[in-house]
Amino acid sequence: MTHATASATALYDIPGPVTRRRHFLYGVISTAVILGLLAWIIYLLFDTDQFTSAKWTPFTYKGIQELLLRGLGNTLKAFAYAAVLSLALGAVLAVGRLSVHKPVRWVSTVLVEFxxxxxxxxxxxxxxxxxxxxxxxxxVAGLTLYNGSVLAEVFRTGINSVERGQGEAAYALGMRKTQVTTHVLAPQAVRAMLPTIISQLVVALKDTSLGYLITYEEFLHAGKLIASNLDYDLPFIPVVMVISPIYIGMCMLLSWFATWVARRERRNPKTEGTGVAAAEPGTVLPGRRRQ
Amino acid sequence: MDVLTENWSLYGKGFLGTVELTVYASILALVLGFVMASFRVAPVGSLRVIGTVWVAVLRNTPLTLLFFAVLLGLPRFGLVLPFQVFAVLALGCYTSAFICEALRSGINTVPTGQGEAARSLGMSFGQTLGNVVLPQAFRSVIPPVGSTLIALAKNSAIAGAFSVTELLGTYKTLNELGYSIIWTFVWIAVGYLIITLAISALFNVLEKRWGVAR
Structure with a gap:
């Protein structure tokens, strides 16, 4: 067994020679099936003339490259605005939900759940x-409202998951409510929440592509413009083949950053007391225990 | 209010379209997610790789891009199906990655001793997984799977923007007919709330019935 995870080891014995041979056979078969599928797709691509020079030369034109880069820039711009604003909104709503004043708490709860x-x-x-x-x-407004509400829940669970003794000790030292939150609870909570926050930002980055549907000139929109150009023989598949690796790559980088941070946190004794589960899509029904 | 009563059939059709999309895509996502989760914990290396790649790629693909590629790309290969089938494919595949992760973390919550005990009784990988680990994992994955399916119902709105018959898509027709746009959206929002609340209620019942007592 080369790189089985802890969960996997519990599910099957360390394989003996016969089983290893059998597993090797399964591996070969499944690899062959996958390779066959890939070959079939590549054959289809060639069969439908996706690799003709007419469809690929546009990408060497300066204008097209600039169009794509401008689209990418617009995507990143929307993401930056949405990320900053939703973090701010999330903080405000989280403070509202943790407020001691009932009307404030009530209003922010309704907003977040809605x-x-x-x-x-x-x-x-x-x-x-x-x-x-x-x-x-x-x-940006749509993304901010949604991600801000989700982040508010993340912040709130983060603050709540800090050990109770921390807040009590701070109060015992004579700190005010605001001081306790900003100096004691929030710093510990943010460390524990960081991976979850970054994963939520990945969602925001992915959702910037919704701008395509409201004719915002972002990356996908630029691709669509090129793909529907008759002069270039409608290079739809080439456009998808260029755009998707960039899009998926960006999101993967951010996701990996989140896992990297999470791994670092786990080794960090400062965050031992807290643990934050991933944010869930909303449920308005009461009674569900959110952990 | 007029908007709803005068366009009852239009809203009804859109609502049913969303429900259908959600149900079919959920089934596809659950099946595919189950298969991929078993791949990810399988003893065969190449299956594990397939599962990991599937999840890593689909989780990081913007759903709009996936819809764009599937709905407008697959017809270029001569694969012509109704748009709704394409939408179910895109939604189902996308969500299966999240279901797979939920199931896998559910499998991880089952104590190691359970799997070890099953193995010491001589059970095979399939038996261990199917008869011992998964039934227990099922109890703890009810809430996360429920949240994922709620997210799926909400994501089905994207299909509406790609001209699949769906609740959000009704706004266009109503807008052209000259109805108050605010009220149009209010009723669309109510429609989505009904669907997400129904899923949420269903999973609350499941959780009460089979969930782990905490």
Whole structure:
């Protein structure tokens, strides 16, 4: 057994020679099936003339490259705005939910639950169509409302998961409520929440592609422009083959960063007392225990 | 209010479209997620690699890009199916990655001793997984799978933007008919709330019935 995980080792014995041979056979068969599938796809690609020079030369043109780069820039711009604003909104809503004043708590709870239960796209379309806002602000506003509400829950569970003694000790030292939160609870909570926050930002990055549906000139939109150009023989598949690795690569980088941070945290004794589960999509029904 | 009563059939069709999309895509996602989760814990190396790659790629693909590639790309290969089938494929594959992760973390919550005991009784990998580990894992994965399926129902809105008959798509027709756009969206929002609340209620019942007592 080369690189079995802890969970895997419990599920099967260390294989003997016969089993190893059998597993090797399965491995060969499944690899062959996958390779066959890949070969079939490549054959299809060639068969439908996806690798003709007419379809690929556009990518060497400066104008096209600039179009794609501008699209990528717009995607990143929307992501940056949405990330910063949703972190801010999340902080505000989390403070609201943790407030000692009942009306504030009530209002923020309703807001958080509502925006988490709504599909992001419905919110974006509502802002774009009904309120007649420009595409970029509409996209950013929709993403901010959704991700901000999810992040608010993350912040709240993070603060709540700090050991009770920490807050009590701070109060016993005569700190005020605000001081306890900002100096004692929040710093510990943020460390534990960081991986979850970054994973939520991956969601925001992925959802910037929704801008394509409201004609925001982002990466996918640029791709669509090229793909629907008759002069280049409708290079749809080439466009997908260029765009998706970049998109998926960006998201993967951010996801890996989140796992890297999480791994570092686990070794860090400072975060021992806290643990934050991943944010879940909203459920308005009471009674469900969220851990 | 007029918007709803005068366009009852239009809303009904959109609502049913969303429900259908959600149900079919959920089934596909659960099946595929189950297969991929078993791949990821399998003793065969290449199966593990397939499962890992599947999850890593699909979890990091923007759903809009996936829809774009599947709905507009597959027809280029001469594969012509109704848009709804494509939408179910895209949604199901996308969600299966999340289901797979939920199931895998569920499998990890089953105490190691359970698997060891099953093995010491001479059970094979399939028996250990199917008769001992998965039934216990099932109890702890009910809430995360429920959240994933709620997310799926919400994501189905994207299909509407790709001209699949669906609840969000109804706004276009109603807009052209000149109805108040705010109210149009209010009723669309209510429709989605009904669906997500129904899933949430269903999983609350499942959780009460089979969930782990905490």
């Amino acid at each position: 925006f988490r239960a709504m599909p992001v796209l419905v919110m974006i379309f509502f802002i774009f169509v009904a309120l007649k806002v420009q595409p970029l602000p509409a996209l």
